[in-house]
Amino acid sequence: MKQAMVSLMTAVALAGTLLLAPGAAAQTAPNAAATPTPDNAVMLTIFLKHDQSRPLGELNAELEKQGFYKAFPPDGVEVVSWYVMMGIGQVVTLRLPASRLREVNRIIETSAWGPYHTEFYPTYDYKAVGIENHDKAQQK
DSSP, rough: OOOHHHHHHHHHHHHHHHHHHHGGGGOOOOOTTOOTTTTTTEEEEEEEOOTTSSSSHHHHHHEEEEHHHHHOOOTTOEEEEEETTTEEEEEEEEEEEGGGHHHHHHHHHHHHHHTEEEEEEEEEEHHHHHHHHHHHHHHO
């Protein structure tokens, strides 16, 4: 009986701790009107790897049925590049406010899974730095 009471008190204490933890608060919806600015922008490269065991027409029909083309990319998210990588699938780089990362992830989860296997890579623009480093090296 005493052991059961201790277990019950432990469970109640753990539940209370979890409820009061900072991360336990409900997530707020991202501001769909948010636009990327230098202080909040992230770039995200997404590999949309085709399921090569199925024909392309079947994959496209499933994407259409799941609403991929209607939902992706969401309004206000900038498409930096969108390429077909032969033998892999599609590679999309987006620029978006960090607050909208979850929204983009959920769109992929609900509308692209099945036809695509996905990989996500946070990225940043290095072009100006790379060119500057190259130019400096050429002057030496």
